[in-house]
Each structure stands twice: as C-alpha cells, then as structure tokens.
Amino acid sequence: MNSSGGLSGKTLGWIGTGVMGFSMASHLLKAGYPLVVYTRTASKASSLLEQGARWVDTPAELASQSEIIFTMVGYPQDVEEVYFGKKGIFSSLKRNSILVDMTTTQPSLSIRIAESALNKGAHAVDAPVSGGDIGARNATLSIMAGGEKDIVDSLLPLFQLLGKNIVYQGGPGSGQHAKMCNQIVIAGTMIGVCESLLYAKKSGLNPETLLGAIRQGAAGCWTLENLAPRILKGDYTPGFYVEHFVKDMGIALEEAARMGIQLPGLEKVQQLYLRLQEMGHGKSGTQALILALESLSEEG
Amino acid sequence: MNSSGGLSGKTLGWIGTGVMGFSMASHLLKAGYPLVVYTRTASKASSLLEQGARWVDTPAELASQSEIIFTMVGYPQDVEEVYFGKKGIFSSLKRNSILVDMTTTQPSLSIRIAESALNKGAHAVDAPVSGGDIGARNATLSIMAGGEKDIVDSLLPLFQLLGKNIVYQGGPGSGQHAKMCNQIVIAGTMIGVCESLLYAKKSGLNPETLLGAIRQGAAGCWTLENLAPRILKGDYTPGFYVEHFVKDMGIALEEAARMGIQLPGLEKVQQLYLRLQEMGHGKSGTQALILALESLSEEG
Numbered sequence: 001m002n003s004s005g006g007l008s009g010k011t012l013g014w015i016g017t018g019v020m021g022f023s024m025a026s027h028l029l030k031a032g033y034p035l036v037v038y039t040r041t042a043s044k045a046s047s048l049l050e051q052g053a054r055w056v057d058t059p060a061e062l063a064s065q066s067e068i069i070f071t072m073v074g075y076p077q078d079v080e081e082v083y084f085g086k087k088g089i090f091s092s093l094k095r096n097s098i099l100v101d102m103t104t105t106q107p108s109l110s111i112r113i114a115e116s117a118l119n120k121g122a123h124a125v126d127a128p129v130s131g132g133d134i135g136a137r138n139a140t141l142s143i144m145a146g147g148e149k150d151i152v153d154s155l156l157p158l159f160q161l162l163g164k165n166i167v168y169q170g171g172p173g174s175g176q177h178a179k180m181c182n183q184i185v186i187a188g189t190m191i192g193v194c195e196s197l198l199y200a201k202k203s204g205l206n207p208e209t210l211l212g213a214i215r216q217g218a219a220g221c222w223t224l225e226n227l228a229p230r231i232l233k234g235d236y237t238p239g240f241y242v243e244h245f246v247k248d249m250g251i252a253l254e255e256a257a258r259m260g261i262q263l264p265g266l267e268k269v270q271q272l273y274l275r276l277q278e279m280g281h282g283k284s285g286t287q288a289l290i291l292a293l294e295s296l297s298e299e300g
Numbered sequence: 301m302n303s304s305g306g307l308s309g310k311t312l313g314w315i316g317t318g319v320m321g322f323s324m325a326s327h328l329l330k331a332g333y334p335l336v337v338y339t340r341t342a343s344k345a346s347s348l349l350e351q352g353a354r355w356v357d358t359p360a361e362l363a364s365q366s367e368i369i370f371t372m373v374g375y376p377q378d379v380e381e382v383y384f385g386k387k388g389i390f391s392s393l394k395r396n397s398i399l400v401d402m403t404t405t406q407p408s409l410s411i412r413i414a415e416s417a418l419n420k421g422a423h424a425v426d427a428p429v430s431g432g433d434i435g436a437r438n439a440t441l442s443i444m445a446g447g448e449k450d451i452v453d454s455l456l457p458l459f460q461l462l463g464k465n466i467v468y469q470g471g472p473g474s475g476q477h478a479k480m481c482n483q484i485v486i487a488g489t490m491i492g493v494c495e496s497l498l499y500a501k502k503s504g505l506n507p508e509t510l511l512g513a514i515r516q517g518a519a520g521c522w523t524l525e526n527l528a529p530r531i532l533k534g535d536y537t538p539g540f541y542v543e544h545f546v547k548d549m550g551i552a553l554e555e556a557a558r559m560g561i562q563l564p565g566l567e568k569v570q571q572l573y574l575r576l577q578e579m580g581h582g583k584s585g586t587q588a589l590i591l592a593l594e595s596l597s598e599e600g
Contacts, residue, residue, distance in 0.1 A: 010565045034343070041587075044551075048580060080488060089316050099336075107503070130514070130517045130518055130519070131517060132518075133517070142405075142513060142514070142516070142517045144514075146511050159530065165516055165517070167509060167512055167513035168509075168512065169505055169506075169509060170504065170505060170506065170509075174503075174505060177499070177500070177504075177505050178500075178504040178505060178510050178513055178514070180503075181496045181497075181499055181500045181503075181505065181510050181514065181519075182496075182513075182514045182517065182518070182519045183519075184360075184492060184495050184496040184499055185489075185492040185493055185494065185519035185521070185524060185547065186497045186518055186519050187492055187513065187522055188488045188489055188490070188491045188492015188493065188495065188496075189485075189488055189489050189492055189519070189559060190488070191488045191491075191565035192484060192485040192486065192487055192488015192489055192492075193485055193488065193563065195488065195563045195565050195566055196481040196482075196484040196485045196488075197481075198561055198563070199477070199480060199481055199484055199552065199555075199556060199559075199561065199563065200477070200478075200481045202556075202559040202560075202561050203407070203477040203480075203481075203559060204470065204474070204477075204554065205469055205470060205474060205477050205478060205481065206470065209467060209468075209470075210469065210478050210481050212467055213442060213444050213465060213467035213469065213478055213482075214442070214444075214478070214481065214482045214485065216442070216465055217357075217430045217465070217482065217522070218431070218432075218482070218522050218523070218526075218540075219430075219481075219483075219486050219489070219522065220431055220522040221484045221485070221489055221520065221521030221522065221523075222517070222518045222519065222520040222521065223518070223521075224485060226518075235380055240318075240518075246339060248521050252499065255499075255503065256499060259499055259502040259595040260597060261499065261593075262593070262596050262597045263495045263498070263499065263593075264568055264571075264572065264593075264596065265491035265495050265565065265568055265572075266495055266560035268564055268565055268568045269565065271564075272564065272565075273492060286423065293562070293563075293564075295332065296562050296564065297560060297561040297562045
C-alpha cells in the first residue's frame with residue numbers, strides 16, 4: 001500500500017479526531033502508514049482503530065512511539081495542553097521527530113513550539129488548513145505551512161494525501177499568519193454578503209434574481225456563490241462553526257494589536273459574531289451572521 | 301447598419317458623456333441609431349459629434365427630439381437637474397417616450413421619475429450598471445433594470461449593445477436597489493482584502509505567496525483576484541472612483557435607515573472611505589482603501 005519518498009514505513013501519530021481530524025487521519029491510514037492515535041474523547045477514534053490505527057492513552061505515549069506527529073485540536077489552550085502539558089508531547093519527544101500542528105492557533109504559540117522542538121533536537125511545522133469538513137473529507141484542503149523549508153518539503157507526500165493547494169509561507173508561525181489573512185478576507189466577504197441580502201429582502205427585491213445579476217461581476221465571491229443560497233433557504237448548518245470563527249478573529253485581532261495595526265472592519269465583524277454567539281449560535285455555520293444583523297435592526 | 305426589433309429608426313437621446321457615458325453612447329451610434337447628445341461639458345461630446353451624433357443645447361431640447369432618452373450623469377443632484385430642472389427633460393417630454401436613467405442614484409428618485417413620466421404619458425426605467433469604464437468600453441456591463449417589465453423588455457436590443465448580464469429586478473427603483481446590494485457586497489470584499497494585505501505585510505509574509513495560497517478557497521473573490529495585485533504594486537489608478545463609491549454607500553445607508561435596518565459593516569467601510577477622501581484620494585481607485593487603514597494604524 002505504501003507510499004512516496006523517504007517516509008515509507010514511518011510511524012505517524014495523530015492527536016485530535018474531531019470532524020476534520022478524523023477524516024484527515026483516515027487518509028493517512030488508507031495510504032498505508034502505521035498510525036498511532038490519541039484524542040480527548042476516545043469514542044471519536046473508534047472507527048480509526050477498526051481501520052487499523054493503534055490507540056495510546058496520552059500525547060506523551062504517542063510521542064514516544066511516533067516519528068511524525070500531527071495535531072488537529074480545537075483551541076489554542078488545547079494545543080498548549082497537548083504539547084506542553086504534564087503528559088504532553090514534549091515530555092517524551094524523540095530526537096529527529098517532526099511535529100505538525102494543523103490547528104489554527106496563535107503564530108506566537110507556533111513559534112514557541114518550534115523553539116521547544118529545536119531544543120529537543122526535533123522539528124516543528126505549523127500547517128493550518130482551510131476548506132472545512134468537506135475539504136477534509138475529500139482531501140481538497142488548502143494547507144498553509146510555516147517552519148523550516150526542507151522539513152515542510154519532506155512532508156509533502158503526506159500533505160498531498162490531505163489537500164491540494166499546499167503553499168510554504170515562511171518560518172515558524174507563517175502558516176498561522178497566512179491562515180489569519182485568509183480569515184480576515186472571509187470576515188469581509190461574509191459581512192458584505194449578509195448585509196446585502198438583508199438589504200435585498202427589506203427592499204422587496206427577489207434575492208435569487210439579485211444573485212443572478214451580481215455574482216458574475218465585481219461583487220463575485222466564494223461566499224456569495226456558496227453561502228448566499230443557504231442563507232436564502234434559512235439553512236444555518238455549519239460548514240464552519242461560528243465559535244471557531246470567533247476564535248480565529250480573536251487571534252487575528254490580538255496579533256494585529258501586537259503588530260501595531262488596526263483592523264476596524266474585522267473588529268466590527270467580530271463584535272457581530274460575539275452577538276451571534278450570545279444568541280446561542282456558537283455551533284451554527286458562519287453564514288448565520290445575517291441573524292445578528294436582523295436582531296440588531298429589530299432592536300433599532 | 302440598423303438593427304433589432306421595433307426600435308429600428310427610433311431617435312435616441314443621450315445625456316452625460318463622461319468616461320462611461322461616452323463609451324456607451326458610442327456603441328448605440330455605431331449600431332446605426334440616430335443619436336442626439338447633450339452633456340454639461342460640451343467638449344466631451346465632440347468625438348461623438350464627429351461620429352454623427354447631433355448636439356442640442358439643453359435636456360429639454362433633447363427630450364423634444366428623442367423617443368428614447370438615456371441619462372448617465374454623476375450624482376443624484378445632477379439627475380434631479382437633468383430631469384426636473386427648468387430646462388430639464390420633463391419640461392418638454394413627448395408622450396410615449398421612454399426614459400432610461402443609468403446613473404446610480406436613489407431608488408426614491410427613480411420612483412419619482414417613473415411617476416412623473418407616467419403623468420406625462422411616458423415611461424421610465426432605472427438601469428444602473430456595474431463593470432466600470434472597462435465594461436462600458438467593451439460592452440460587457442451588468443445592467444440591473446427596474447420599471448415596467450414590458451418596457452424593459454422592449455429596450456433589450458439597446459441594452460444588449462451595452463452589456464452582457466441584463467437582469468430585470470422589478471418595479472421602479474428596483475434596479476437601483478439591486479445596484480446598492482452589489483455595492484454592499486463590494487464594500488465587504490474590499491475591507492476584507494485590504495485589511496488582509498495590511499496584516500500580511502506587517503506580519504512579514506510574502507503577499508504574493510499568500511495570494512497564491514488563499515485565492516482558490518473560501519476567501520476567493522473578484523477583489524482579491526483583480527485589485528489585490530494592484531494594491532501590492534502600489535497602483536491606485538481608478539477602475540472605480542473613491543468619490544463615486546462614497547456616493548453609492550451614502551445612498552445605501554440612507555435607504556437602509558429608511559427601511560429600518562442597520563448595516564454596521566457598510567457604515568464602518570463608509571467612514572474609512574470618507575477618511576480616504578479627506579486624505580485627497582477622491583479620484584483614486586477604490587483599492588486605495590488600504591491607505592486609509594495604514595494611516596489609521598500610524599495614528600495609533
């Protein structure tokens with residue numbers, strides 16, 4: 001079954017088998033790599049174990065048995081715990097291991113992981129993704145990678161099992177920065193599309209007819225193409241969770257403040273998403289933003 | 301030379317020969333229609349006159365000699381003057397004439413023009429466009445039309461000389477509302493792209509590499525594709541003027557207030573563009589928004 005380059009036969013470790021992590025780990029397993037798995041909620045790994053993955057009880061144990069370790073967890077504090085916790089990866093990391101954090105997290109945390117790895121004679125790469133659960137399932141994720149270039153290059157055979165558009169962005173943390181740039185654009189397209197649809201409805205336009213008129217021009221965007229039709233159907237099922245987007249925007253705003261720049265548009269969008277979260281929509285899809293706008297307008 | 305449908309031989313009137321109006325009027329003239337022209341700055345019409353258009357001294361005179369009258373002027377107050385002024389169109393409008401205002405203006409003004417037209421036994425259509433000077437030159441404009449459906453249909457042979465995506469939106473003012481929806485989306489994509497590029501530069505990413513990584517995914521949009529590369533070159537030449545965009549956003553916000561909805565994202569973008577205008581960039585292209593963000597950040 002196996003596989004490209006100098007990675008043949010390497011044992012891989014995978015931590016975090018949520019909706020995305022589960023699909024991604026499956027791809028590696030199906031390609032024939034020996035896979036060791038740890039995740040907080042063990043039941044979420046059971047199907048991987050049936051496919052041949054081996055369970056371990058802690059990140060430390062996983063690190064002692066793997067050569068390349070992937071992490072795909074939820075929040076920066078989860079990353080922190082998994083790497084630096086008492087039974088974390090760094091407590092038993094082997095020399096020459098490669099750590100690949102695919103969680104979207106702080107660039108500064110990625111840098112700290114990279115430094116700690118070097119101190120232990122290992123290497124770390126930050127490689128957050130975009131493309132959501134569908135991209136994870138279909139192995140069409142975009143991967144934005146930061147770290148040592150030759151290490152990132154050596155991982156390409158694995159990344160290519162997970163995604164299509166794999167771009168090296170620079171040193172440690174650069175993958176995270178690139179992901180922030182991605183999210184900042186999305187925040188803009190999302191507020192534009194949601195405000196536009198709210199205006200369309202209130203002004204008595206037929207929103208479907210409107211979409212037909214504007215999607216091919218300068219207003220054209222992925223969000224208009226893919227999420228506007230869902231909004232018009234009142235479909236707020238998550239492609240990407242509101243609460244994860246709130247996390248990402250929070251990181252971007254923290255970093256912006258640290259770099260001495262202001263992102264007033266992103267701040268405004270973040271405020272609206274916090275409102276949406278307070279309205280109980282943390283687990284809705286990001287397109288639910290229109291509900292925050294509607295509630296704001298009702299309030300007057 | 302002429303031409304489709306029941307419009308053959310009709311005399312057309314054209315008011316407003318700025319960058320876009322000039323190109324649009326040329327297309328009609330080249331298709332063989334007799335064309336009467338008026339514009340505030342006569343010299344801007346000279347090339348049309350050489351091509352066979354006939355000059356008149358006032359909108360009133362133009363109205364008395366034309367069956368279908370197009371207007372493409374700058375601001376709502378110009379539209380007001382051209383239609384309702386002392387020597388305006390309505391002072392000498394013929395029965396059964398058709399008025400086509402292609403200026404982006406207030407929906408309420410379009411409705412008033414339509415009512416006044418009906419009172420005189422004539423008809424009016426609002427048909428603002430998107431696609432800028434390039435779209436006007438290449439006859440690839442998107443046209444968003446409001447008014448009586450059969451009248452809009454009857455104009456299709458002429459609209460097809462000017463644009464490609466011609467969509468009927470509903471009664472009087474609907475074309476303007478659709479244009480507002482278009483501009484609201486663009487305001488969002490523009491702030492997203494500009495804030496993202498500012499973040500990219502400050503964080504030490506290579507912005508070109510970043511674009512390659514994010515353009516094909518959920519951040520993909522016309523603005524990222526077409527304007528981001530110009531921003532990275534420091535090219536702020538206008539595809540669309542800042543001052544016209546400020547006008548459009550002002551109309552959208554006025555209408556939103558009238559309809560009782562809030563558009564906080566658009567408000568924020570409008571504030572930034574007003575700042576940009578104060579910085580002397582009224583005649584720059586809309587992508588110059590990044591300069592307002594930079595100046596805001598420098599201010600701290």
